[in-house]
Amino acid sequence: xxxxxxxxxxxxxxxxxxxxxxxxxxxxxxxxxxxxxxxxxxxxxxxxxxxxxxxxxxxxxxxxxxxxxxxxxxxxxxxxxxxxxxxxxxxxxxxxxxxxxxxxxxxxxxxxxxxxxxxxxxxxxxxxxxxxxxxxxxxxxxxxxxxxxxxxxxxxxxxxxxxxxxxxxxxxxxxxxxxxxxxxxxxxxxxxxxxxxxxxxxxxxxxxxxxxxxxxxxxxxxxxxxxxxxxxxxxxxxxxxxxxxxxxxxxxxxxxxxxxxxxxxxxxxxxxxxxxxxxxxxxxxxxxxxxxxxxxxxxxxxxxxxxxxxxxxxxxxxxxxxxxxxxxxxxxxxxxxxxxxxxxxxxxxxxxxxxxxxxxxxxxxxxxxxxxxxxxxx
Amino acid sequence: xxxxxxxxxxxxxxxxxxxxxxxxxxxxxxxxxxxxxxxxxxxxxxxxxxxxxxxxxxxxxxxxxxxxxxxxxxxxxxxxxxxxxxxxxxxxxxxxxxxxxxxxxxxxxxxxxxxxxxxxxxxxxxxxxxxxxxxxxxxxxxxxxxxxxxxxxxxxxxxxxxxxxxxxxxxxxxxxxxxxxxxxxxxxxxxxxxxxxxxxxxxxxxxxxxxxxxxxxxxxxxxxxxxxxxxxxxxxxxxxxxxxxxxxxxxxxxxxxxxxxxxxxxxxxxxxxxxxxxxxxxxxxxxxxxxxxxxxxxxxxxxxxxxxxxxxxxxxxxxxxxxxxxxxxxxxxxxxxxxxxxxxxxxxxxxxxxxxxxxxxxxxxxxxxxxxxxxxxx
Numbered sequence: 001x002x003x004x005x006x007x008x009x010x011x012x013x014x015x016x017x018x019x020x021x022x023x024x025x026x027x028x029x030x031x032x033x034x035x036x037x038x039x040x041x042x043x044x045x046x047x048x049x050x051x052x053x054x055x056x057x058x059x060x061x062x063x064x065x066x067x068x069x070x071x072x073x074x075x076x077x078x079x080x081x082x083x084x085x086x087x088x089x090x091x092x093x094x095x096x097x098x099x100x101x102x103x104x105x106x107x108x109x110x111x112x113x114x115x116x117x118x119x120x121x122x123x124x125x126x127x128x129x130x131x132x133x134x135x136x137x138x139x140x141x142x143x144x145x146x147x148x149x150x151x152x153x154x155x156x157x158x159x160x161x162x163x164x165x166x167x168x169x170x171x172x173x174x175x176x177x178x179x180x181x182x183x184x185x186x187x188x189x190x191x192x193x194x195x196x197x198x199x200x201x202x203x204x205x206x207x208x209x210x211x212x213x214x215x216x217x218x219x220x221x222x223x224x225x226x227x228x229x230x231x232x233x234x235x236x237x238x239x240x241x242x243x244x245x246x247x248x249x250x251x252x253x254x255x256x257x258x259x260x261x262x263x264x265x266x267x268x269x270x271x272x273x274x275x276x277x278x279x280x281x282x283x284x285x286x287x288x289x290x291x292x293x294x295x296x297x298x299x300x301x302x303x304x305x306x307x308x309x310x311x312x313x314x315x316x317x318x319x320x321x322x323x324x325x326x327x328x329x330x331x332x333x334x335x336x337x338x339x340x341x342x343x344x345x346x347x348x349x350x351x352x353x354x355x356x357x358x359x360x361x362x363x364x365x366x367x368x369x370x371x372x373x374x375x376x377x378x
Numbered sequence: 379x380x381x382x383x384x385x386x387x388x389x390x391x392x393x394x395x396x397x398x399x400x401x402x403x404x405x406x407x408x409x410x411x412x413x414x415x416x417x418x419x420x421x422x423x424x425x426x427x428x429x430x431x432x433x434x435x436x437x438x439x440x441x442x443x444x445x446x447x448x449x450x451x452x453x454x455x456x457x458x459x460x461x462x463x464x465x466x467x468x469x470x471x472x473x474x475x476x477x478x479x480x481x482x483x484x485x486x487x488x489x490x491x492x493x494x495x496x497x498x499x500x501x502x503x504x505x506x507x508x509x510x511x512x513x514x515x516x517x518x519x520x521x522x523x524x525x526x527x528x529x530x531x532x533x534x535x536x537x538x539x540x541x542x543x544x545x546x547x548x549x550x551x552x553x554x555x556x557x558x559x560x561x562x563x564x565x566x567x568x569x570x571x572x573x574x575x576x577x578x579x580x581x582x583x584x585x586x587x588x589x590x591x592x593x594x595x596x597x598x599x600x601x602x603x604x605x606x607x608x609x610x611x612x613x614x615x616x617x618x619x620x621x622x623x624x625x626x627x628x629x630x631x632x633x634x635x636x637x638x639x640x641x642x643x644x645x646x647x648x649x650x651x652x653x654x655x656x657x658x659x660x661x662x663x664x665x666x667x668x669x670x671x672x673x674x675x676x677x678x679x680x681x682x683x684x685x686x687x688x689x690x691x692x693x694x695x696x697x698x699x700x701x702x703x704x705x706x707x708x709x710x711x712x713x714x715x716x717x718x719x720x721x722x723x724x725x726x727x728x729x730x731x732x733x734x735x736x737x738x739x740x741x742x743x744x745x746x747x748x749x750x751x752x753x754x755x756x
Contacts, residue, residue: 004435004436004439004440005431006428006430006437006636007425007428007430007431008428008429008430008431008432008633009429023428025424025425028424028428029427030419030422030427033419033427034419037415037419041408041411041415044408046408047384047385048606049407049606049607050384050385050386050400050401050403050406050604050605051387051400051600051605051606052384052385052386054386057384058382059382059384062382085608085635086631087630087631088628088630088631089467089627091630092474092626092627096474097499101478101479112630114626114629114630115626116626117625117629117630118627120626121474121625123478222631226428227428227631227632227636228426228428228429228430228637229427229637230463230631230634230635247495247499248492248494248495248498249469250466251492252465252466252469252492253465253466253467253600253608254386254606255386256463256467256608257463258605258606259607260637260638262384262606
């Protein structure tokens with residue numbers, strides 16, 4: 001039979017694409033999922049195979065709330081959780097429900113380039129707000145509010161994709177205050193929050209949702225368990241949960257992922273999720289150190305802040321046009337993502353995004369060596 | 379622990395809601411799914427847990443194409459299939475990609491009321507086209523084209539929800555010709571096509587997609603396997619498949635349901651899906667006969683055409699206001715769906731939709747008896 005594709009990216013054997021934002025196939029917890037599938041089927045409960053309740057299985061939301069309460073160190077209520085089929089589907093749903101084509105939204109500069117494509121599909125006008133080492137420059141956002149009335153700001157507050165930066169607590173508070181004052185939503189993509197490799201980040205923006213209607217936290221099992229499950233959650237104020245639950249798509253199809261929720265439920269209850277995240281943190285932390293050392297060896301001129309969590313190094317090679325340089329790179333069996341991809345204003349030309357999560361430590365070392373060959377010092 | 383909801387509708391014990399469009403919990407094939415889960419996990423392939431290829435797992439599409447080729451009696455190509463997370467999510471995606479708020483679409487009168495809610499969320503202006511016993515009146519549609527330029531028509535061509543009617547072959551051909559001539563899309567919801575209880579219906583509108591860009595067939599495993607899987611497919615022309623595959627949501631999140639596709643793949647390959655459908659047909663066919671007999675006994679004045687497939691009886695009680703009558707009905711521990719719910723123009727007042735699939739034969743008999751008590755003859 002002809003070879004057919006299963007995964008989103010099929011790379012030639014031996015090729016090292018350091019730009020990949022996917023988790024490592026070898027780290028996907030197939031054994032833990034097998035166990036939770038066995039537990040689900042031995043309980044013989046057909047209800048998760050029926051149309052599911054719109055907000056998501058109540059027992060799953062309870063287990064998830066308990067897990068998050070522990071992980072966030074602050075109480076999370078099951079009734080403020082809404083089960084999704086992943087962060088991308090959640091962003092799409094939020095755009096459908098809260099925006100109309102032509103409306104303005106704010107994003108960070110740089111930002112996750114594939115979220116930008118979702119906003120484009122919805123005909124939204126994107127205005128970007130600069131960042132510095134403390135994350136989004138909230139004063140710049142305040143300035144932009146004089147000119148624009150955004151429907152929402154899309155932010156990745158913790159271990160941002162691509163920059164790795166984390167918004168400080170003071171700025172989080174100011175951002176939320178501005179959203180309340182000016183009446184725009186904050187869509188916080190918090191999918192990297194639980195992947196901290198050193199000291200914990202400030203509390204997630206999810207911590208505000210109980211009191212603040214404007215904050216919507218989007219999260220996912222893709223980075224902490226397995227992307228193929230297409231399972232995620234939104235944490236938001238009851239007023240926002242009601243809007244999600246009442247939409248036509250859910251009224252018709254029911255909850256977004258009932259069967260998979262039932263499998264994940266077992267995995268949370270047995271501690272398998274906590275264990276998986278601990279394992280990922282340990283392994284990713286090692287790989288982060290390896291990439292840092294390799295960059296220091298081969299690219300002493302590189303400018304970057306060591307990431308404290310997430311998936312990415314955001315590396316500046318001053319004066320280089322990384323989009324232009326990429327034309328040559330594939331013949332060295334290596335790749336990265338050029339900074340311009342993450343810019344809404346065609347800037348960031350001398351940056352590249354590298355992931356330290358998709359490849360094993362030895363592959364990371366080989367990859368950086370190859371990069372050096374095709375990007376010799378000027 | 380407090381009782382929490384898992385399914386979309388929790389009915390009090392003993393209550394018989396003959397309006398329900400869900401499959402019977404007791405008929406959901408949990409054993410077949412257990413077997414396919416065991417087969418998946420014993421093969422130990424982590425790829426379906428990774429971000430999936432946008433169009434859907436190639437092996438799953440191949441197996442589905444072979445199954446459909448057999449079921450439709452005409453060749454179906456895997457490359458014209460696109461895997462979705464159910465028909466509702468598919469309709470939502472098609473609205474996002476192909477419409478803008480304020481645009482006109484056509485629907486059948488009556489039509490599936492929850493699809494109408496999806497169109498409403500997208501700000502679409504709905505114009506309804508009448509039906510008769512041969513399905514959508516295509517000449518009426520042609521007339522409406524003088525006044526409107528619809529973006530698409532949403533049709534349920536076979537065993538329609540709620541009317542049970544099936545579009546004739548001659549009308550199918552004329553509808554497709556009009557779509558080509560006037561450049562509107564046909565979104566054909568074909569989720570009941572494989573549930574025929576007598577002679578087979580005309581070929582699905584999916585049979586046209588190879589040659590006709592305008593036809594998009596939406597289908598699902600919800601009625602033929604289990605709704606909780608949130609798994610479905612679109613069959614369309616390559617030009618349309620490209621548009622779906624290239625959208626921002628999929629570029630970001632990958633294929634819509636990779637892990638569940640891998641489980642369903644095993645179920646198709648072992649013949650479990652074919653067997654399940656055969657079982658459903660046999661059981662639903664019996665229930666159809668029981669409901670028909672009970673209606674004839676208790677409602678001799680009822681006007682309806684015996685459905686030849688699908689889930690529903692569309693029953694007219696001439697002169698009754700079924701929305702008004704419904705106020706009393708719940709105290710008899712029984713319910714139905716009033717016809718007005720399915721109308722885009724506040725008509726169909728003396729119709730009701732009854733399902734013969736959700737309840738066992740004895741429950742159907744009791745349900746119709748109860749209905750008789752609260753809807754005595756005039």
